[in-house]
Amino acid sequence: MKRMLFLHIGAQRTATTSIQSFMRANFQALLRRGYLYPFGVPRHFSLFNALFSCRRTVDGVAADLAERCARWQQPVKAIVLSDEGICLRNDLSVLARFRDHFDVRIVLSLRRQDTWLESWYLQNIKWQWNPGLSHCTFDQFLARRDEFHWISYDRFVGHLQSLFGAENLRLQVFEKEQMPDGPVAAFCRQIGLADTGGLRVPEHVNPSFSPAISEFMRRLPLDRQAAGDDPGGLARVVLRHRPHRRA
Numbered sequence: 001m002k003r004m005l006f007l008h009i010g011a012q013r014t015a016t017t018s019i020q021s022f023m024r025a026n027f028q029a030l031l032r033r034g035y036l037y038p039f040g041v042p043r044h045f046s047l048f049n050a051l052f053s054c055r056r057t058v059d060g061v062a063a064d065l066a067e068r069c070a071r072w073q074q075p076v077k078a079i080v081l082s083d084e085g086i087c088l089r090n091d092l093s094v095l096a097r098f099r100d101h102f103d104v105r106i107v108l109s110l111r112r113q114d115t116w117l118e119s120w121y122l123q124n125i126k127w128q129w130n131p132g133l134s135h136c137t138f139d140q141f142l143a144r145r146d147e148f149h150w151i152s153y154d155r156f157v158g159h160l161q162s163l164f165g166a167e168n169l170r171l172q173v174f175e176k177e178q179m180p181d182g183p184v185a186a187f188c189r190q191i192g193l194a195d196t197g198g199l200r201v202p203e204h205v206n207p208s209f210s211p212a213i214s215e216f217m218r219r220l221p222l223d224r225q226a227a228g229d230d231p232g233g234l235a236r237v238v239l240r241h242r243p244h245r246r247a
Helices: 016-025 027-032 045-052 058-071 084-088 093-100 113-127 138-142 153-164 183-190 211-218 233-241
Strands: 004-008 078-082 103-110 169-173
Touching: 004 093, 016 027, 016 078, 016 183, 045 058, 045 084, 045 093, 058 093, 093 103, 093 153, 103 153, 103 183, 113 138, 113 211, 153 169, 169 183
Parallel strands: 004 078, 004 103, 103 169
Antiparallel strands: none
């Protein structure tokens, strides 16, 4: 019988950072429950980049994961890998090869597109990793919404169904009414983790700035700072000292 592998693929702005912080902070406690969150990182960004760029193979990663599971005295019934950047990619077929080694489940949260666009706009201004989106107005940002192909849920979920089968998708509606205990608890239910007693849930992570602060940040050239500077440093200072809105 194959071991379960949960691939948490996003989408962004659906408490992914909080979920990843929870998984990492509770590594040992989760392992005692049979869940391995490997590699000692908050998110598995580098791993999936290496897979999509062919610097690593699925077979090699699967062998690595199997070896890591064998290290522990506790039996590992499920592995969880998480990176919200996965959903940005047009073709996820390379990940389907994991089905040769594991019983794969895809975990994806679906947020209303209008609130998602607002939150994604504010995040692009906050961290300024994409110069094309870091300084535009909201109207200019909306004019480029077709670039965010992953929030065309019918098409994106259809792609996932074709690769993994509809029965292997764990879709979560990202609305408060659907998550009475919060998004971290909702994620735990999606991966079959019913016993969360004694686990530490982190505070809300990576909130958006208020519209007023975001408008101020939009005009700052943080993405053009000299190499070696910290382009997110000012963002963190503002986040610590000014009120924010959750998004």
